[in-house]
Amino acid sequence: MPATLSQALAERHEALWLKLSALHKDVAALAARRPTAPVSEPIRITAEALLSDCAPFGGGNRLPVAAPELAGLLVQLGQALAWLEHFETRFTLWDPAQKCRCWRLEKSRLPVMRLHPQPVGAEMGTKVTDEMRQRVFKRMEQLYGGQYEQGFAAGRAARQGRPPAEPGSNPMAGETYPRLRNLT
Incomplete structure (x- = not known):
C-alpha cells in the first residue's frame, strides 16, 4: 500500500470503526x-456486512461468514477491529501544526475525528474566553443565585422544627387547625 491514502478511504475507515466497535461492545x-x-439473524447480517466492509483494511483478507455462536462472533469482531487499528497506525501521524493525530492524505492531512481533536486556536485562558466565562457566571448567579442557600435553610428549619418560643409568650398564638386556615 502507498504511504498515503484518499480522504474517502479515511472517512470510510472512521465510519466503519464506529459501527464495528459499537457492535463489538453489544456482542x-x-x-x-x-x-x-x-x-440472532439481525446481528449476524449486520456483522457479516461490517466484516465484509473491513476487507480493504485487512490487506485484502476476508473473514469467513459470521460465527454461529456469540463467543465466536466476538472473536471475529475483535480481529476486524485489530485490522482497523493496524491500518490506522500505518496511515496516521502526529501533526504538530494541528496538535492531533492526522491521516496522511495524498495532498493534505486530515485529523482523525473519532479521537475528538481539539481545534487549533481553541486554547483556554485567552482574554475572550475569560470574558465570556465571567459573563456566563454572572448570568447564572442572576438566574439561580441564592436558591440553593434558601432551599438549604428551609430544609434545615424543617428538620429542626420550630424555633423555641420566647419566655412569656403563647407558643400556640395565631395557630389554627391546618384545614381551617383558609376559611377565615
Missing part, C-alpha cells in the same frame, strides 16, 4: 452472559 455484553448462545 461482548451478550457473550459475557451466554457465550454459546446462537447469534
